């Protein structure tokens with residue numbers, strides 16, 4: 001029997017339009033500016049390989065307080081909006097790789113698992129490396145402190161190693177779902193080809209992160225306990 005069509009009321013259609021905009025925004029902000037900023041942040045952190053002064057100039061110094069405020073807004077606001085969108089997606093969609101053990105489903109499940117890990121990691125990282133030093137201790141995080149923690153506090157080392165692994169996966173795989181969502185790629189073949197970009201990207205991000213951690217660990221070992 002043909003179903004009786006139900007004309008959408010203005011309230012229903014504006015709710016649907018609002019939900020569409022929210023979902024597009026959550027996805028868009030994940031790449032512009034979040035993913036781009038994350039890559040720049042990792043690149044700046046590589047200055048740890050050149051010593052404390054180079055790291056502090058590249059990572060924690062700002063030419064003007066306004067530049068610092070703008071950076072905080074440009075990064076933290078999109079992060080919060082993406083997180084709200086992401087938590088919504090986590091609550092409404094379920095992985096089905098238990099019934100279908102396909103590669104794509106594994107990636108889908110890992111994207112969600114790393115989302116939770118990245119949420120916890122960024123909560124700790126933003127508080128301990130950014131907000132607490134500036135708001136409670138009255139200045140940016142000194143290289144001596146973070147490298148000391150990295151060498152002598154095992155939980156810090158483990159959290160950074162695992163947290164950056166999660167960020168590298170979430171960003172690289174997220175870029176491929178972004179390309180699918182926005183129609184940059186559509187055929188199955190094109191999606192497979194995208195792996196040639198996202199897998200090296202994952203490995204490069206991981207190598208950058210772990211190189212920074214290694215440099216800090218080494219520098220921390222040179223300090224008195």
Ligand code: HEM
Pocket residue numbers: 026027028030031034035038082083085086087089090111112115116118119122167170171173174175176177178179181
């Ligand atoms: C460094 C910070 C982060 C970056 C760079 C980032 C990046 C991305 C990217 C590029 C995507 C793909 C978007 C798309 O498919 O259109 C994505 C998806 C996702 N993100 Fe994040 N993200 C970050 C943090 C977080 C956090 C803290 C959460 C916490 C809930 C989160 C939850 C999610 C979820 C659930 C998805 C999958 C959405 C879906 O495909 O349905 N993300 N992220």
